[in-house]
Amino acid sequence: MKNRLKVLRAERDWSQADLAEKLEVSRQSVNAIETGKYDPSLPLAFRIARLFDLPIEQIFSEN
């Protein structure tokens, strides 16, 4: 699964640590999601979508 997390984060001038703190996850989680090593669970994907105020499908895509 692909995602636009890195771009969205950069647009807001947030570091990985900033985003991790806002999502209440580890920085390693943010890094693993951004690099495509890990696909978040649905609850975490919803939290990310809420934080960026975007629908999930505008952040994550199948390929």
Next chain:
Amino acid sequence: MSFFGISTAERRYSRRVIAASIAYAVLLVGEQYALHRAHVSAATGYALAVLPALPIIAIFALVGRYLVEEQDEYLRMRMVRQILWATGLTLAATTLWGFLEDAGLHHLPMFYVGVFWFGALGIVGCLIRLSDR
């Protein structure tokens, strides 16, 4: 939540593992002293021999408890991968060693299975963390 890249559950796990390791060292020294210096009956010897195994068993349980307490889903998944790799490597190595023993290689005491598993868990953990950077 994580501080300095270490989650609260990871810190709790580390503290508990250190405490269990200290208990292991103390019990091992005491058990070895009692078994080899003092004259104890066979039954007492067996009872003493169980003592150092208890903190090791506790560490296995602590690994499971960490998985329950870790709130970060990625860190939890990372530990599960670590456990699967360590278990797979241990099973492979001990199966291989068993057949080598059958062919004449010297016998390795069973407690080395745990030692190997912890070693594999640590090495795999380091490799996974390095690949995370």
